[in-house]
Amino acid sequence: MTTHPRISDCLHCAMRDRSIFAGLSLDDLRDLGMEVHDISVPATDMLYLEGDRARYAYTLREGAVKLVKTLANGRAQIVRLLHHGDLFGFEGLRETAYQHSAIALTRTDLCRLDLVALEALSRRLPSVHDAINQRWFNALQQAETRIVELGAKNADERLATFLSQWCSAYPAGDAVPFPLTRQELGEFLGLSTEHVSRLMAEFKRRGLLTERKNLLHIPDTRQLILHACASGACA
Amino acid sequence: MTTHPRISDCLHCAMRDRSIFAGLSLDDLRDLGMEVHDISVPATDMLYLEGDRARYAYTLREGAVKLVKTLANGRAQIVRLLHHGDLFGFEGLRETAYQHSAIALTRTDLCRLDLVALEALSRRLPSVHDAINQRWFNALQQAETRIVELGAKNADERLATFLSQWCSAYPAGDAVPFPLTRQELGEFLGLSTEHVSRLMAEFKRRGLLTERKNLLHIPDTRQLILHACASGACA
DNA sequence: CGAGGAATTGAGATACATCAACTTGCGTGG
DNA sequence: CCACGCAAGTTGATGTATCTCAATTCCTCG
Numbered sequence: 001m002t003t004h005p006r007i008s009d010c011l012h013c014a015m016r017d018r019s020i021f022a023g024l025s026l027d028d029l030r031d032l033g034m035e036v037h038d039i040s041v042p043a044t045d046m047l048y049l050e051g052d053r054a055r056y057a058y059t060l061r062e063g064a065v066k067l068v069k070t071l072a073n074g075r076a077q078i079v080r081l082l083h084h085g086d087l088f089g090f091e092g093l094r095e096t097a098y099q100h101s102a103i104a105l106t107r108t109d110l111c112r113l114d115l116v117a118l119e120a121l122s123r124r125l126p127s128v129h130d131a132i133n134q135r136w137f138n139a140l141q142q143a144e145t146r147i148v149e150l151g152a153k154n155a156d157e158r159l160a161t162f163l164s165q166w167c168s169a170y171p172a173g174d175a176v177p178f179p180l181t182r183q184e185l186g187e188f189l190g191l192s193t194e195h196v197s198r199l200m201a202e203f204k205r206r207g208l209l210t211e212r213k214n215l216l217h218i219p220d221t222r223q224l225i226l227h228a229c230a231s232g233a234c235a
Numbered sequence: 236m237t238t239h240p241r242i243s244d245c246l247h248c249a250m251r252d253r254s255i256f257a258g259l260s261l262d263d264l265r266d267l268g269m270e271v272h273d274i275s276v277p278a279t280d281m282l283y284l285e286g287d288r289a290r291y292a293y294t295l296r297e298g299a300v301k302l303v304k305t306l307a308n309g310r311a312q313i314v315r316l317l318h319h320g321d322l323f324g325f326e327g328l329r330e331t332a333y334q335h336s337a338i339a340l341t342r343t344d345l346c347r348l349d350l351v352a353l354e355a356l357s358r359r360l361p362s363v364h365d366a367i368n369q370r371w372f373n374a375l376q377q378a379e380t381r382i383v384e385l386g387a388k389n390a391d392e393r394l395a396t397f398l399s400q401w402c403s404a405y406p407a408g409d410a411v412p413f414p415l416t417r418q419e420l421g422e423f424l425g426l427s428t429e430h431v432s433r434l435m436a437e438f439k440r441r442g443l444l445t446e447r448k449n450l451l452h453i454p455d456t457r458q459l460i461l462h463a464c465a466s467g468a469c470a
Numbered sequence: 471c472g473a474g475g476a477a478t479t480g481a482g483a484t485a486c487a488t489c490a491a492c493t494t495g496c497g498t499g500g
Numbered sequence: 501c502c503a504c505g506c507a508a509g510t511t512g513a514t515g516t517a518t519c520t521c522a523a524t525t526c527c528t529c530g
Contacts, residue, residue, distance in 0.1 A: 072470035143378035150385035151425030190386030
């Protein structure tokens with residue numbers, strides 16, 4: 001699963017100031033008392049499976065990961081999508097088992113943090129503790145937003161809102177990496193892959209977006225929202 | 236809004252060992268350095284409105300409260316339902332504004348905690364800090380479960396799962412208080428009130444549940460789940 | 471160049487929403 | 501205590517959004 005795990009050098013990490021170790025002194029960083037493994041996995045690789053005993057949390061440095069819950073009958077729901085800078089697997093600090101399966105959407109680089117050591121570290125360094133809590137809080141807010149999306153919006157609205165938020169991480173008007181398949185879009189938005197496909201085609205027909213390879217281009221997200229959310233559901 | 240707020244006596248509170256102050260010594264409890272107001276509101280009363288500047292968190296002692304988000308076009312989504320022992324409004328520890336509206340479903344008794352004082356207290360007493368974090372974590376887990384419900388299950392499954400979970404707080408086989416209207420059920424489950432009504436009628440016809448006044452009786456939750464979730468979605 | 475998964479497209483079925491009429495329950499005021 | 505009135509609930513008819521199943525095309529990669 002992991003290709004050549006190495007001990008990471010946190011001092012010179014590009015993610016340093018966006019990670020849970022942001023704000024630590026150089027001394028603290030040098031003396032973390034914990035090995036941070038640098039790992040890298042190809043697309044479709046599973047980092048862990050829902051129900052597995054939780055041993056590690058991960059910081060995503062490059063790439064994208066989905067967190068999936070699967071029902072008894074096989075239906076899958078993508079609970080969260082993770083990007084550059086996100087921390088995940090940290091439910092292991094409170095539960096013995098992972099609550100989702102984590103699967104790479106692209107080739108992905110991560111830092112792997114031992115949960116026991118992280119627990120100790122977080123007890124020792126308040127800024128780490130706070131950083132983790134802040135991530136929890138953010139995850140909660142995001143989750144509640146998703147509840148509203150899924151419970152109160154129709155398909156066009158869900159898709160349009162999602163796409164424009166996906167792009168919001170990049171400079172406006174640029175083409176952005178878009179590694180999700182139609183099926184994954186469906187599993188995230190609670191729709192069938194066919195319906196997603198039709199909606200995407202419809203958006204393209206109206207000139208609201210274009211796609212090529214794994215690049216998505218939305219000339220004007222405001223237009224997209226406006227056209228897809230005629231009812232005014234998306235503000 | 237508040238009827239006769241009084242300074243609460245935390246020492247003799249019935250909720251003491253289920254609240255965020257559980258585990259505090261008697262000395263700590265006596266010296267909280269914070270006024271806890273005892274308030275009581277009738278059904279349908281709004282405790283705060285989404286977007287309001289957040290001043291207080293609340294512990295629910297008796298009754299039930301809904302947390303609602305409202306879309307620009309007026310559609311409402313109930314994000315969370317709160318019961319005996321639940322803490323809410325604590326997003327005010329990280330955000331300046333409340334992220335939902337809080338509305339009482341029944342006559343409700345609460346403890347009102349000043350957020351600034353709570354923040355200070357949580358910094359001073361690790362067990363309070365931990366207790367609050369634990370609530371965040373629980374809320375996150377619950378929210379993710381709701382995402383799966385809304386994204387991957389159909390109407391029967393959602394309703395059946397919800398009803399049996401609602402009852403799980405009470406001894407099996409008992410009739411339980413059920414203060415939700417059909418509309419509120421719909422706003423929680425992402426369904427129209429008419430559809431909820433039809434499904435309830437169907438469940439009754441099949442003998443899976445009975446209702447009278449504001450009491451719900453489910454003889455056997457396993458049966459309910461079994462019949463409503465033929466596909467095996469609900470384990 | 472060929473093969474296999476992903477995407478698209480169409481036709482048909484269905485789950486759910488919408489709209490409208492009607493009933494039931496219940497508090498209120500005469 | 502009854503009658504009224506309103507809100508909640510029910511029920512039916514109809515519309516529509518979305519799913520399902522199946523066939524076809526498009527990519528991508530070996």
